Amino acid sequence: MSFTIQTRDRQRSPACALSMLASCIAFALLSSAANAAEKKAEETMIVESSAADTAEAEDHDYSVKTTTSGTKMLLVPRDIPQSVSIISEQRMKDQKLETVGDVLKNTTGISESVADSDRSTFYSRGFLIDNYMVDGIPTLFESRWNLGDALTDTALFERIEVVRGANGLTTGSGNPSAAINMVRKHADSREFQTNVSAEYGSWNKQRYVADLSTPLTENGNIRGRMVAGYQDNDSWLDRYNQKKKFFYGVLDADLTEATSFSVGYDYQQTNVNSPTWGGIPRWYTDGSKTDPDRSYSTAPDWAYNDKEQKRTFVTLKQKLGNDWQLTVNGTHTEMTLDSKQMYLDSLVDKSSGMMVSPYGPSYPYVGGTGYNTGKRKVDALDTFANGSYELFGQQHELMIGTSYTKQKNTYYSSWENVSADQIGNYYDYDANFPETNWNPLSLAQEDTVHQKSAYMATRITLADPLHLIVGARYTKYNLDTLNQHMEKNNTSPYAGIIYDIDENWSTYASYTSIFNPQTQRDIQGKYLSPITGNNYEAGLKSDWMNGRFTTSLAVFRIEQDHLAQSTGNLIPGSNGETAYREADGTVSRGVEFEVNGALTDEWQMTLGATRYVAEDSDGDAVNPNLPRTTVKLFTSYTLPMLRELTMGGGVNWQNHVWADVAVPGGTYRSEQGSFALVDLFARYQVTSAFSVQANVDNLFDKEYDTNVDSRGLVYGAPRNFSVSANYAF
Secondary structure, three states, X not given: OOOOOOOOOOXXXXXXXXXXXXXXXXXXXXXXXXXXXXXXXXXXXXXXXXXXXXXXXXHOOOOOOOEOOOOOOOEOHHHOOOOEEEEEHXXXXXXXXXXXXXXXXXXXXEEEEEOOOOOEEEXXXXXXXXXXXXXXXXXXXXXXXXXXXXXXXXXXXXXXXXXXXXXXXXXXXXXXXXXXXXXXXXOOOOOOXXXXXXXXXXXXXXXXXXXXXXXXXXXXXXXXXXXXXXXXXXXXXXXXXXXXXXEEEEEEEEOOOOEEEEEEEEEEEEEEEOOOOOOEEOEEOOOOEOOOOOOOOOOOOOOEEEEEEEEEEEEEEEEEEOOEEEEEEEEEEEEEEEEEEEEEOOEEOOOOOOEEOOOOOXXXXXXXXXXXXXXXXXXXXEEEEEEEEEEOOEEEXXXXXXEEEEEEEEEEXXXXXXXXXXXOOHHHOOOOOOOOOOOOOEEEEEEEEEEEEEEEEEEEEEEOOEEEEEEEEEEEEEEEOXXXXXXXXXXXXXXXXXXXXXXXXXXXXXXEEEEEOOOOEOOOOOEOOXXXXXXXXXXXXXXXXXXXXXXXXEEEEEEEEOEEEEEEEEOOOOOOOEEEEEEOOEEEEEEEEEEEEEOOOOEEXXXXXXXXXXXXXXXXEOOOOOOOEEEEEEEEEEOOOOOOEEEEEEEEEEOOEEEEEEEOOEEEEEEEOOEEEEEEEEEEEOOOOEEEEEEEEOOOXXXXXXXXXXXXXXEOOOOEXXXXXXXXX
């Protein structure tokens, strides 16, 4: 069941200087594609493509023609007055983006901060991404208890959607960074289809995935799909091993011509042996660097970090007539954590090899061991209706809905400090550290978040080339913790205007407010005030080849108060929780550019660039550990003279980052210079059903630090490869 996208006559008008600049950029890209096509035409006979050939080519596009991201109304990307990136299934296959984290690392405007071997957090426009959605249902992310949202396997999803900036209309509370929406695969095929793959790679990586779709009735009105996989890999880190298994099953049914129903379940278990917790000591006491080998790990053999995720969902869609539809989504999610780990957080005396506490004599410990368990439960129900209406002789669209989310977080821990005497000479330390005689687990955190929301948005056609989207979301937010109750009510307005310059180009401007209660605490243990502020964005978008190729250029400004900033100190009696302070007058402003999709039937490309500056009211940099400038490119090309062979690759570049990290008596500056990572891939279609593919990441084996905002050094992955075989029938 689907909606028809409303088309409209787009009138031409003189382009402004900004559109002329973007036109030149797009023209240069399209000209190179046209030259390649012209040269091919001179060498070969021109054959008219059939509709089937065109549809097959579109199935392998990096672009996605329509999305509900940002507004919950089904629109083409150029009609959404915000920056949107959509990573298609084909892009994920080509680049071997096998986790949500892999996708985000390669998405325009997204940067990563890595705490250790298993915990990554992602940022956009200078702020933490704390909204991870599955089919539009949000889960609030808390970095202290990182339950591995970014480790979720992409084999379960047909695409990943990223809306940058504030997204309060569809998520309620959240940072003005980005909202990540993972769109599940469904049983869409009315014919039996199976796809199986096997992969082998660096550090003994083995990965096996099967994807099966089948009709369950003769006419195909009831269909099933199953995705299952297993992965086992070591790492460039000593002793590290990860095992992952996942399963996804969905049943899709057309109950009547007007009613469709889906029910599904997914499961993922990730077990890690000898994970690091934090990084490797970065400095000697004199401020010089320790410069350890990339394979060095402080994790003992007994350390582990296990995570489990279970999700059940149901979706009902009901046509209401006159192209209106009612959608009801319900989900229940449980994620559990069980880990025993050890970390070292210290300076090293260069002459003696003894470790020195970075917190001074009042806290004379150089590390610790932790036994942590926890569970996150999310129950959510989202109901909305959308469709079109006529007013003043024009066709308009309306979306209205309500949602309820309950998220309960419960964590237990047992903690033991580690002294310098227990470690001994750091030069002789080989991670052969005895397991702690654990004390009984104690309740470390228990909180429940309730969010009740009502929202609406309408897309008004003011004139044939001019469209206005206005809306608002009312959120009633309740937080109950061990020692605090917080209740906040907030209305987040949303407004965007889109002007069609001609049949290919549009310009837009948008505004929304910011509301985000925080779970970080200050040095006295009190929770910080909610973040408030404003998000402004303006830009230029285009689409070509019937939406197969898109471009976007955006400028943005984000204003925030009460933003949490790390003090580098611990909250007394908190089992190692970092204390934060509030920063008022924080402003992030910048520009983003992206082109994405098919330049020709043979050539796919995604190119994105971001430049921003984030400062507080005193002009000091906010989160300077994040790159201010990034450029990300990935492309694939099918050889016209050998159509069985597809080759491609990409490069991710970021500029210099730094942080002033607290040490006894002052700070040391940690920094990472600008660097580029180059990836390559090639795929050969042996038969119509069987293909083989090879990927190489970090081709030039660049050594780089992924976490400068810490006394612990965390290296990025060295050069690595994988080979895979895929069979579809």
